Amino acid sequence: MTEILEPQTFRVTRADLVRYAGASGDFNPIHWSERIATGVGLPGVIAHGMFTMALVGRAVTTWAGAADAVKEFSVRFARPVPVPDTDEGTEIVVTATVKEVTEDGETRLALTATCNGDKVLSLAQALVRKR
């Protein structure tokens, strides 16, 4: 039977996007300017895809029980994560199922991330070595 891991929820506000922009060096204005985001056809300011992936990475290392557990990690960005200019921002919910435990003890996780019920990633998976 497939093991399903406990879902993890992350809150994302505009302030988080500003912090992530500075830390990552990705200053694309669609992640902080409503005017520019809507000007290119987006619903509003959206989270960096790599910020969403970083939150999924937090979930993965928590499940694995080790900060250095991740051997492979891949995602496809299926749809944007709009982040409203409110104190609450939005929420990303990350879930995982164990797909496989390899002969040398590594665990393959199939991952999902949703925002307002929409899948924002597809084909997301990680290979981890638990401590």
Add this chain to the structure above:
Amino acid sequence: MPLDQTFVGRTWPPTETYLVGREKIREFARAIGATDAEYHDPEAARAIGYPDVVAPPTFPVAITMAASRQVINDPGLGLDYSRVVHGDQRFAYTRPVVAGDALVCVNSVDEITTRGGHWFITTRTEVRTEAGEPVVTVWSKLVQRGEEHS
């Protein structure tokens, strides 16, 4: 604008060395809300076998995104960055990045395809130490949206 498919298979010279700072790793970890001790405390990192604080799994993109401008800003490629969105991202780690690493990036283009008026380019960045020790391989697929959809 079509992309120049002769870029597939091309490899660029190694980028200048990126010196990974302890405070940069801590800043990145704080920005994503990652509180694991190994990201912040050198002693905790040493306890699991690393010389200094360990970077979270997606940290390498802070290095490779800048490095891959070498490819995507090449005027010969024909990429219109104002119409680009991030498609796929993949990491394969030999070991985590740690503070004190002196890293160089070698960029290649793995694939260029087109479908439905959109163009897709996959770059691969091999991240190694100055001494040539492999650390992580990073693949990014960028999507240049067709003009009718922009």
